Amino acid sequence: MITKEAVLEALSNVQEPDLGKDLVTLNMIQDITIDGKNISFTVILTTPACPLKEMIERACVKAIHMLVDKDAVVTVHMTANVNSNRKDNKSVLPGVKNIIVVASGKGGVGKSTVSVNLAIALAQEGAKVGLLDADIYGPSIPIMLGMRDERPKMTDIDGKNMIVPIERFGIKAMSIGLLIDEKQAVIWRGPMASSAVRQFITDVYWEELDYLVIDMPPGTGDVHLTMVQTVPVTGALIVSTPQAVAAADARKAIMMLKQAQINVPILGIVENMAYFTPLELPDNKYYIFGKGGAKQMAEQFDLPFLGEIPIVQGIREGGDRGIPAVVDDEPVAKNAFIALAQAVARNVAMRNANMAPTKILEIVN
Numbered sequence: 001m002i003t004k005e006a007v008l009e010a011l012s013n014v015q016e017p018d019l020g021k022d023l024v025t026l027n028m029i030q031d032i033t034i035d036g037k038n039i040s041f042t043v044i045l046t047t048p049a050c051p052l053k054e055m056i057e058r059a060c061v062k063a064i065h066m067l068v069d070k071d072a073v074v075t076v077h078m079t080a081n082v083n084s085n086r087k088d089n090k091s092v093l094p095g096v097k098n099i100i101v102v103a104s105g106k107g108g109v110g111k112s113t114v115s116v117n118l119a120i121a122l123a124q125e126g127a128k129v130g131l132l133d134a135d136i137y138g139p140s141i142p143i144m145l146g147m148r149d150e151r152p153k154m155t156d157i158d159g160k161n162m163i164v165p166i167e168r169f170g171i172k173a174m175s176i177g178l179l180i181d182e183k184q185a186v187i188w189r190g191p192m193a194s195s196a197v198r199q200f201i202t203d204v205y206w207e208e209l210d211y212l213v214i215d216m217p218p219g220t221g222d223v224h225l226t227m228v229q230t231v232p233v234t235g236a237l238i239v240s241t242p243q244a245v246a247a248a249d250a251r252k253a254i255m256m257l258k259q260a261q262i263n264v265p266i267l268g269i270v271e272n273m274a275y276f277t278p279l280e281l282p283d284n285k286y287y288i289f290g291k292g293g294a295k296q297m298a299e300q301f302d303l304p305f306l307g308e309i310p311i312v313q314g315i316r317e318g319g320d321r322g323i324p325a326v327v328d329d330e331p332v333a334k335n336a337f338i339a340l341a342q343a344v345a346r347n348v349a350m351r352n353a354n355m356a357p358t359k360i361l362e363i364v365n
Contacts, residue, residue, distance in 0.1 A: 002036075002039065003034070004032045004034065006067075007032055007034070007068060010063045010064050011023050014059045015059075017056075018052070018349060019354075023043065023056075028043055028044045030044060039068070040075035041060075041075075041076065042076075042078075043060065044079055044080065045078060046080065046081070046353075047082050047210075048082070048125045048126030048345075049346070050080065051339075053078050057078060060076050082349075083353065085357045088357070088359075092201060093201065095206060095207050096209045098212070098234040098352070099211075100234055100236070100348070101216050101235075102118070102214065103224070103236050103237070104218060104239045104253055105218065105220065105246075105248070106218050106249035106250075108218075110239060110273060110309070111135075111215055111218070114239050115141075115214075116144045117325055117333075118341055119173075119213040120169045120171055121338050122210075123169070123170035124338070128208060129171045129172070129209060129210065129213065130171060130173070130206050130212040131171050131172070131173040131214075131215070132174050132212060132214045133173070133215050134215060134227065136193040136196055136217065137186050137217065141173055141215060142175050144324060145168045145169065145324070146168065146321070147166055147178065155205055160203075162205035164204075165204055165205070165206065176196060191222070194223055197223050197230075201230050211345075211348070228262055230360070231360065232358045232359060232360050234352070235266065237268060237306070239269075239270055240270075240294040241273045242271060242287065242289040242292070242294065243289050243293065244290075247296075250297065258301075261361060264358060266301075267347040268303055268306035268347055269295075269303055269305055270309060271293070271295065271308045273289060274291075274294075274309060274310055274311075275288070276311040277332050279330075285310070306340055307336065307343060310333065312325070312330060312332050314330035314332075315333045325337065326338065
C-alpha cells in the first residue's frame with residue numbers, strides 16, 4: 001500500500017537546483033492524494049517563470065517510480081508562489097513582493113525596451129507585474145505600450161486619493177508621460193524629479209504584485225538615490241551594449257549599486273543590441289558593435305550574465321507601434337526576452353533565499 005510518508009520520502013531526494021535543498025525541506029510539496037496506484041501532488045515553485053519546472057517535474061516522477069512503485073501513475077501539478085524576503089514595515093508598496101530596477105550608466109542602450117519586454121514576459125509566465133517609468137526627463141513607456149493618449153484615473157483608498165495605473169498586455173504601468181503632453185519638456189531640478197518619483201511610488205495604487213519593474217533614468221544621480229531611500233530594492237538588472245563606452249558607463253552603475261551604504265544586489269547583466277539578425281536570415285548573427293563586452297564585464301565583477309538581446313527589426317517596430325516584441329510573432333526577439341525573464345526570476349528567487357533583505361538607505365545630512 002502506497003503511503004504519503006513514502007511519497008514524501010521519495011520526493012525528499014529531488015533537489016531544487018537553484019536553492020540547493022530538497023523539495024520537502026523547502027515545503028514545496030502539497031496536496032498529496034493517493035488512490036491505489038494513482039499518485040498526485042502539487043509542487044509550489046518560487047516563481048511561475050522558473051525555467052527548470054519541466055526538469056523538476058520529470059525528477060519527481062522518476063523518484064516515485066524508483067523509490068515507491070514503478071507502476072504508479074504520477075500526476076504532478078506545477079504552481080508557483082513568488083518568494084520575497086522584504087523585512088521592512090511595508091508602509092510603502094505594501095503589496096509588492098519584489099522590486100527590480102533596470103539601470104545603466106548611460107542613455108541609448110535600451111533600458112526602456114528591456115524593461116517593457118521583461119515586465120510583459122514575466123506576466124506571460126504567470127506573475128503579477130507592474131512597470132514604473134522612473135525616467136522623468138525622457139519617459140518612453142507610454143509610446144512603447146501604446147498608451148500615449150491615455151490618462152490614469154484616481155481612486156480613494158482609505159481616505160487617500162491614489163493614482164490607478166493603466167493596464168496593458170497583462171501588466172500595470174505608470175509613467176509621468178501619462179500625465180503631461182508628450183511635446184512638453186520636463187525642466188525640473190533634481191529635487192523636483194526626485195519628489196515626482198517618490199510620489200509615483202507612494203501614491204500609485206499598485207495592489208498585489210509579484211514584481212515591480214522600474215525603468216531607471218541613465219546615469220547615477222538623484223533619482224537613483226531617491227529610489228533606494230524610498231523602497232527596499234530586491235535587485236538590479238544592468239543593461240549594456242557591446243561598445244566599450246557603454247560598458248565603461250555600465251561599470252559606473254555597478255559600482256554605485258555596490259557601494260557599502262547602498263548595497264543593492266545585482267541580479268545580472270544583459271547585453272542589448274548584441275548582434276544583428278536579418279528577418280530573412282533568422283539563424284545568422286552579425287556582431288556589428290563588437291562581441292562579448294557585457295559578458296567580460298560580468299566576469300570581471302563576478303556577476304551573472306543573463307544573455308544577449310539581438311538587433312531585430314521587430315523590436316524597433318514594436319516599440320514605435322506600441323506593440324512590444326515579446327507579444328509579437330517574431331520568434332528571435334520573443335524567445336530572447338522570455339529567456340531573460342526566466343533568468344531574472346530565477347536569480348530573484350536565489351537572491352531571496354540566500355541573501356539578507358535589502359535595507360532602505362538612510363542618508364543623514
